[in-house]
Amino acid sequence: MTRTEKQTAVEELKGKFEEYSFFYLTDSSTLTVEQVNNLRRECFNSNIEMRVVKNTLVKKAFEAAPEDKNYSKLLESLKGPTSIMFSNVANAPAKIIEEFRKSNDYPILKAAYVDADIFVGDDQVKQLASLKSKEDLIGDVILLLQSPMKNLLGSLQSGQSTLTGLLKALENKGE
Numbered sequence: 183m184t185r186t187e188k189q190t191a192v193e194e195l196k197g198k199f200e201e202y203s204f205f206y207l208t209d210s211s212t213l214t215v216e217q218v219n220n221l222r223r224e225c226f227n228s229n230i231e232m233r234v235v236k237n238t239l240v241k242k243a244f245e246a247a248p249e250d251k252n253y254s255k256l257l258e259s260l261k262g263p264t265s266i267m268f269s270n271v272a273n274a275p276a277k278i279i280e281e282f283r284k285s286n287d288y289p290i291l292k293a294a295y296v297d298a299d300i301f302v303g304d305d306q307v308k309q310l311a312s313l314k315s316k317e318d319l320i321g322d323v324i325l326l327l328q329s330p331m332k333n334l335l336g337s338l339q340s341g342q343s344t345l346t347g348l349l350k351a352l353e354n355k356g357e
Contacts, residue, residue, distance in 0.1 A: 188239060195243035202268040204296050206275040210289035211263035217286055224278050231268040255300045259293035272296045276310035
């Protein structure tokens with residue numbers, strides 16, 4: 183790679199890190215070409231962009247990012263072959279990895295960056311896969327907000343029938 187190509191690649195990676203709030207650093211080095219193609223297909227179907235990268239270029243992109251991103255903690259994970267999975271959904275890459283590893287030993291999770299939180303190590307895959315997506319969390323909040331209203335409406339409706347029954351009983355007693 184020429185110096186210009188390297189600079190272009192670093193700029194492109196910086197753009198990806200700004201564009202995506204979630205990315206996973208993985209090692210898929212022992213997969214065959216067919217397995218890598220299957221993994222890429224699964225990623226594509228889940229709107230995940232997977233790229234094999236040079237660690238030195240990723241380090242330069244991390245170093246050029248603002249300090250509040252906290253990428254420095256990921257530098258230790260950049261050893262050996264690295265591929266990055268960029269996603270707009272926090273748990274999607276972990277679910278792909280989990281599913282893919284039912285029939286393969288790889289990819290191995292090196293680290294994950296999820297909204298400024300950093301998860302290091304392959305033992306984090308299950309925890310990451312169980313994260314709820316933004317849409318799931320919004321749905322949970324809506325359900326929680328609806329629950330008291332449903333209880334109130336149910337009480338009012340049951341009270342209405344009780345009151346109606348009481349008025350009819352009093353009316354019949356008066357006759």
